[in-house]
Amino acid sequence: MTGSNRQEMSCIFCRIVSGDVKAELVAREPGATAFLDVSPLADGHVLVVPDDHVARVEDLGEEAAAALFRTVTRLAGPVRAAVGAAGTTIGVNNGDATGQTVPHVHVHIVPRREGDGASSVHGIFPAGPRRPVAEVGEAIRARLA
Ligand code: AMP
Ligand code: ZN
Numbered sequence: 001m002t003g004s005n006r007q008e009m010s011c012i013f014c015r016i017v018s019g020d021v022k023a024e025l026v027a028r029e030p031g032a033t034a035f036l037d038v039s040p041l042a043d044g045h046v047l048v049v050p051d052d053h054v055a056r057v058e059d060l061g062e063e064a065a066a067a068l069f070r071t072v073t074r075l076a077g078p079v080r081a082a083v084g085a086a087g088t089t090i091g092v093n094n095g096d097a098t099g100q101t102v103p104h105v106h107v108h109i110v111p112r113r114e115g116d117g118a119s120s121v122h123g124i125f126p127a128g129p130r131r132p133v134a135e136v137g138e139a140i141r142a143r144l145a
Contacts (some may be wrong), residue, residue, distance in 0.1 A: 008053045013104040017051050027075060031067025034075055037108070041118070044083035044111040048072050055103040057094050072107050085111030091121065 007014040015021040023035035037045040050064045093100035
C-alpha cells in the first residue's frame with residue numbers, strides 16, 4: 001500500500017485507524033484520528049495519531065504534520081473541559097530511546113490538575129553538565145542549512 005493510505009497490518013494504531021481494532025474514538029479529522037489511551041495516565045488521556053503509518057515525527061510529511069497538530073489543537077480544550085482538569089501535558093515519545101512503545105507517531109494529551117503528583121516535562125530529565133547552548137545552536141543551524 002502506498003501514498004495517503006499507507007497502513008501496516010502489524011501496527012496497532014494503523015489497525016485502530018482502519019477500524020480493524022476497536023478503540024474509544026473521540027475524533028476523526030482529515031488525516032488524523034484521536035482515541036482514549038487504553039491505560040490512561042489520567043482520566044481523559046487521549047492519543048492523536050496521523051492516519052498514515054509514520055514512525056517518527058521527523059518523517060511526517062508537511063500535510064500529515066499539519067493535520068496532526070490541527071487535531072491536537074482542536075482537542076486540547078474539550079479534553080481538558082470534559083474531565084474538569086486545569087491544564088494538559090502534551091507530549092510525544094519520539095524513538096526507542098525515549099520509551100516510545102508503538103512505532104506510529106502519537107501525541108499524548110494528558111489532563112492535569114494542581115497537586116496531581118505528576119511533574120512537568122522538566123522533571124523527566126536528570127540534572128547534568130551540558131554543552132554550551134551556542135555551540136549546540138550552531139550545530140543544529142548547520143544541519144538545517
Ligand atoms: P508510547 O509509550 O508513547 O509509545 O505510548 C503508547 C501508548 O499507547 C501507551 O500509553 C499505551 O497505553 C497506548 N496503547 C497501546 N495499545 C493501545 C490500544 N490498543 N488502544 C489505546 N491505547 C493503546
Ligand atoms: Zn501504524
